[in-house]
Amino acid sequence: MRPAADYETLPHAPEELTRGRLKRIGQGIGKVVYASEHWVVKRYRSPTEMVSLIILWRMLRRWARHLPFGIGDRLLRRESAVVGAVSKIIQTVMIVIPRSVWFTRRVAASWTLYRARNRRGERLAREVLSGTGLMPRKICFPAITVLVTGLPGWLTVYEATERVDTTLDQLIRDLAGQGDFESVGRWLDRYLETRQNGWKRGLFSVDAHLKNFGVIGDRIVLLDSGGLTDRWEDIAPRLEKDEQVSEPHKSLGLEDVFESNPALAARFDERWRALVNRGTVSAHFIEQM
Ligand SMILES: Nc1ncnc2c1ncn2[C@@H]1O[C@H](COP(=O)(O)OP(=O)(O)O)[C@@H](O)[C@H]1O
Numbered sequence: 001m002r003p004a005a006d007y008e009t010l011p012h013a014p015e016e017l018t019r020g021r022l023k024r025i026g027q028g029i030g031k032v033v034y035a036s037e038h039w040v041v042k043r044y045r046s047p048t049e050m051v052s053l054i055i056l057w058r059m060l061r062r063w064a065r066h067l068p069f070g071i072g073d074r075l076l077r078r079e080s081a082v083v084g085a086v087s088k089i090i091q092t093v094m095i096v097i098p099r100s101v102w103f104t105r106r107v108a109a110s111w112t113l114y115r116a117r118n119r120r121g122e123r124l125a126r127e128v129l130s131g132t133g134l135m136p137r138k139i140c141f142p143a144i145t146v147l148v149t150g151l152p153g154w155l156t157v158y159e160a161t162e163r164v165d166t167t168l169d170q171l172i173r174d175l176a177g178q179g180d181f182e183s184v185g186r187w188l189d190r191y192l193e194t195r196q197n198g199w200k201r202g203l204f205s206v207d208a209h210l211k212n213f214g215v216i217g218d219r220i221v222l223l224d225s226g227g228l229t230d231r232w233e234d235i236a237p238r239l240e241k242d243e244q245v246s247e248p249h250k251s252l253g254l255e256d257v258f259e260s261n262p263a264l265a266a267r268f269d270e271r272w273r274a275l276v277n278r279g280t281v282s283a284h285f286i287e288q289m
């Protein structure tokens, strides 16, 4: 991929990237993310790896409860070592059994959708969000090789992204762990404000999971532009599904966070339902036009 206008070009890479072995701090379907003190670099997964993860999540939705040794739960909690190991097994199976067996129409559809969403999201982020402070800073530089944990142990990169203090998901878990529910409530309010800021600019994220947002100081930024869209035909079905969810905090994975504080959960659910619906979002979009 070619660095675009939203990247600052530097004459050489920050020295901290080559000072030691970079640790893995996050991963999704498409990327594995490694960090130095202030910067992150990304390894883009191969198509085979991505397809194996898609198959893994599809199987899991159906079979998690039937797997032995608590593997299902550990996968659902996204324990990275377990996810990595199971994904490797699936990749091996993909080599030995015919493609027509595993590359089902549904898997193909998920893969195409994921790629299309990423491309559109990246373009929109570049066109609409660069320079707004709603995304972390990005830099590019002449290619360097960095050492990373895990296999193959190194990575060639020519771009890096500002490292956020923490993801919104992690911050909320930490605050709830400390019993600081006032801050949990405040950050969730900010999260909903951030989303509305996007809507005002004619952008909506169909993948607005808390892990895809980061925190820099008191600012929330979007880490993953995949899922950004400006097309109402993508947005409406997503919202239609959201409108049917009775306890949105659960689908955001916050069930255990709010376990001891049902009142705050109810308050959040109410605010969410008032905002994340076709009526409110389309009003923002019409203002735009
Ligand atoms: N700039 C960053 N600073 C800190 N962590 C990050 C950063 N970018 C991504 N991450 C972590 O890596 C994870 C995967 O990155 P993401 O861009 O969401 O990949 P994918 O497209 O595969 O979902 C994120 O959920 C987040 O936890």
Ligand SMILES: [Mg+2]
Pocket (backbone or CB within 6 Å): 028, 029, 211, 212, 224
């Ligand atoms: Mg992501």
